[in-house]
Amino acid sequence: MWGCILKSDAELQVLDRDIILQTQAGLPLVAEPYQQIAAELGIETELLMQRIQVMQDDGRIRRIGAVPNHYRLGYTGNGMSVWDVPDDKVHELGEMIGALDYVSHCYHRPRFMPDWPYNLFAMVHGRSREEVLEKAQKIADLLGEHCRARDVLFSSRILKKTGIRIGG
Amino acid sequence: MNELNTVPSGEELDALDKRIINALQRSFPVCDHPFAVVAEELGTTEGELLSRLQRLREDKILTRFGPLYNADRFGGAVSLCAIAVPEDRFDAVAEQVNAFSQVAHNYQRTHVLNMWFVVATESWQELEDTLAAIESETGLPVRNMPKLHEFYVGLYFEI
Numbered sequence: 001m002w003g004c005i006l007k008s009d010a011e012l013q014v015l016d017r018d019i020i021l022q023t024q025a026g027l028p029l030v031a032e033p034y035q036q037i038a039a040e041l042g043i044e045t046e047l048l049m050q051r052i053q054v055m056q057d058d059g060r061i062r063r064i065g066a067v068p069n070h071y072r073l074g075y076t077g078n079g080m081s082v083w084d085v086p087d088d089k090v091h092e093l094g095e096m097i098g099a100l101d102y103v104s105h106c107y108h109r110p111r112f113m114p115d116w117p118y119n120l121f122a123m124v125h126g127r128s129r130e131e132v133l134e135k136a137q138k139i140a141d142l143l144g145e146h147c148r149a150r151d152v153l154f155s156s157r158i159l160k161k162t163g164i165r166i167g168g
Numbered sequence: 169m170n171e172l173n174t175v176p177s178g179e180e181l182d183a184l185d186k187r188i189i190n191a192l193q194r195s196f197p198v199c200d201h202p203f204a205v206v207a208e209e210l211g212t213t214e215g216e217l218l219s220r221l222q223r224l225r226e227d228k229i230l231t232r233f234g235p236l237y238n239a240d241r242f243g244g245a246v247s248l249c250a251i252a253v254p255e256d257r258f259d260a261v262a263e264q265v266n267a268f269s270q271v272a273h274n275y276q277r278t279h280v281l282n283m284w285f286v287v288a289t290e291s292w293q294e295l296e297d298t299l300a301a302i303e304s305e306t307g308l309p310v311r312n313m314p315k316l317h318e319f320y321v322g323l324y325f326e327i
Contacts, residue, residue: 020235020237020242023234023235024234024235024237025234026225026232026233026234027196027233027234027235029203029218029221029222029225029233030218031201031203031204031214031218032200032201033202033203034198034199034200034202035200045200049198049199052198052235053198055235055237056198056235058241059238059241060237060238060241060242061235061236061237061238062236062237062238062321062322063194063195063196063235063236064195064196064198064234064235064236065192065193065194065195065196065233065236066189066192066193066196066221066224066230066232066233067193067230067231067232067233067236068189068193068229068230068231069228069229069230069231072227072228072229073189073229080277080284090317091317091319094317094319095319095320097319098319098320099320103320104321104322105320105321106318106319106320106321107315107316107317107318107319108315108316108317108319109248109313109314109315109316110313110314110316112311112313115280116281116311121248151279153277153278153279153281153284154277154278155275155276155277156276156277156278157275157276158273158274158275159262159265159266159274159275159276159283159285160262160265160266160271160272160273160274160285161272161273161274162272162273163232163272163273164239164246164272164286164288165272165288
């Protein structure tokens with residue numbers, strides 16, 4: 001049982017992992033969700049809320065909130081746009097493209113030459129494939145001369161979607 | 169396996185549902201009565217908010233509600249991988265790849281590299297081992313494309 005006293009780093013690591021395992025499937029939809037989780041873990045609610053705050057501040061928790069099924073919300077045209085840009089520009093350009101409101105994920109990834117020259121990935125969302133292609137064109141315009149090759153890969157089927165689980 | 173075009177759109181949502189979904193994509197408070205705080209901001213009651221969230225989750229409008237963890241801050245390994253699968257073997261290979269518990273998402277995409285999946289493991293060694301096992305089982309080379317830098321991750325769908 002965890003009390004409200006200061007814990008060692010090792011103990012906090014174990015506690016944080018227990019909190020993750022208890023919450024990664026979601027928060028209970030009850031009036032006092034943190035109290036319920038704390039009771040299940042056998043810890044004080046205040047300690048739980050403090051650890052969640054710490055994990056949110058240091059980036060282990062990106063945010064607390066809802067993830068909608070974007071297909072159900074009408075966003076059925078989802079394209080993985082991929083770009084070949086100069087390596088010495090990829091950071092500057094990645095920050096710019098990642099800031100666009102229709103881009104949900106933006107990463108620098110390795111190329112596979114000769115048939116995969118793309119080093120910048122940006123997921124683009126829209127209500128149709130046409131809308132996604134229009135947005136990809138806007139990205140191409142923003143990249144200008146730095147765009148040496150491009151493609152948009154649409155998802156035609158979801159084969160599996162279980163989500164990433166931490167700690168088994 | 170889901171055909172994307174058979175999924176209905178969210179037309180059955182009313183104005184309050186939409187405000188709830190938009191608000192809860194941004195943040196959720198950490199306090200004794202978080203749903204009461206959000207309900208007040210949205211001009212509804214705690215009970216109404218909870219019962220709507222229950223319904224939105226049951227109807228799979230929301231796929232998740234809770235803390236969203238950044239997997240690679242926990243010493244684990246995550247990578248995006250792709251395989252060029254011959255069309256006539258596609259479904260069989262999808263079954264082989266999906267059988268690995270380390271495969272979190274898998275999508276068919278419009279390209280010669282037609283299978284794209286995310287592999288998440290406890291370590292980089294386990295990730296390498298998993299990809300080697302997928303290659304040996306399918307007989308197909310796997311392109312391993314771990315992120316070198318993350319510029320932005322933020323799913324937000326204004327509805």
